[in-house]
Amino acid sequence: MTLLEVRELTKRFGGLVATDGVSFSLGAGEILGLIGPNGAGKTTLFNCVAGAFAPTRGEIRLEGEAIGGLPPERVAALGVARTFQIVRIFRSLTVVENVMVGAMLREKGIAAAERIALDTLAFTGLERSAGDPASLLTVAEQKRLEVARALATRPRLLLLDEVMAGLTPSEVGEAVDLVRRIRARGIACIVVEHVMEGIMPLADRILVLDRGRKIAEGTPAAVAADPAVIEAYLGDGGRAPGP
């Protein structure tokens, strides 16, 4: 069953075409990797789906309902949650309070929201820090807190923007494990990632963007062997994505 359908999505900023006619679809519970060199338009595409940007052209449908151009709070209410590339936790709140703000989308009562938040913290392995000020967490923990906060909104689709950037190899392993457990709950994920050892074993399918266009789509192995993908990475002075 198709959960998300993106058709001919274009987003311009003045003369710059950040995303140029990109189409893809995503099934319920599927993990889609979104990769590409810097400036490929990954985050722009991501922000269009999350409602942060209104698309210039094209359609975004969530279970058939058009969500392109809706404000982020409406998109969130319809079941799309996200994290941010640069963490945006609520620094003056405690860890559990951060997650409660997410839980309150479905449950306005304080006690009930706190119960959901504590469950979600246990799921993400942050339960021991529940009462601590969120600003005291390490970067890896802050990224996990953003995931917990997003999960507490009970999404159908979770958008993860570089949750593995800057993590140690063992932390990347934990993050991969967490995303797998999220999918096991039936939540589909779009994972924007530069960390190839994180995304390659995780994604069911990978979509490669370069300069706003889709240049490849397929299984991680097929994408890694694709000459156009290798060209895009090496052409930018980067390295080919390896599994």
Added chain:
Amino acid sequence: MSRLPSRRRLLAIAAAAVVASLLPLVVKAPAAQNTAILMLMTAQLGVAWNLLGGYAGQVSLGHAAFFGCGAYVSTFLLLRLGLSPWLGMAAGAVAAAALSMVIGWPCFRLRGHYFAMATIAVGEIVQAVVANWDALGGAVGLYLPVAEAGWRGLVWNTTKLPYYYVALGLLVLTLLVSAAVVRSHVGYYLRAIKDEPDAARSLGVSLTRYKLVAIALSSALTAAGGTLYAQKELYIDPGSVLPTALSIKVALVAILGGVSTLSGPIVGAVVLTAIEEGSRRAFGGTGRGTDLVIYGLLIIAVAVFRPAGILGILERRRHLAARGEEPRPAPAAGGQGT
């Protein structure tokens, strides 16, 4: 948020209530009583401002417009229709809430300093409009009738003491409303909006809706304080109830005391009012502005050394004591308060 254990906290609140209600029976000098009334009225305005400026982080420098709205609406209705000031207070609060939402709708599109600047402009505009509005007495102002003294008319002539209890009641009401908001999901949302508005939106929080809730409540409570002022002074004009200096003072009270606590503005109000009255007594007419100089120095000191305000300093000491650490020197300017 204060993290005192709830029993100790209840005891502290009960003790504060007893001291506050018995204070005028001990302190009988009219001048001292008047200072105490000013402290309560200033504290009430600071607590009301704090809902919007502190918890939601939308720094308003135009709250005098709402204060004046309360004073003018109740006074106008009293003079024209003979309406009881109690009903006038409610009418003023409703009018201020409506005015605030009209102002908030466009101004909330602005973030940070731009919002604060827009509220200064709104305050100035309201002041200019009222100063040229004949039905409201223009620049001359309005005199309230010296009616029969008593609770019904909210007027007393020979003693100021009842005003003390009205101000105390209004402060308690404002604290109760604020506490109810802060403990509800609205309070969590306001703090989230203050910290990271985009993240709050991504979690389904409508920024406009919750900022409007905050400004409506904050301005309604501020207007109630305006009505009390009019009933106490029995004379209002744009210079006394609408000046930008008043807007700034209300914000200072909250910022000095500590913006992320319910009781911070009370501490700020006591300190600022004491400075104001003290310098007035010490320097008289020649020292005009001395209190403002001291305010300014205090604000600089708070901004540089302790962005969390006076209560933030105490809170931090308690935290450190609980962990068995010595308080360390303040972080450098611009450091994040935790």
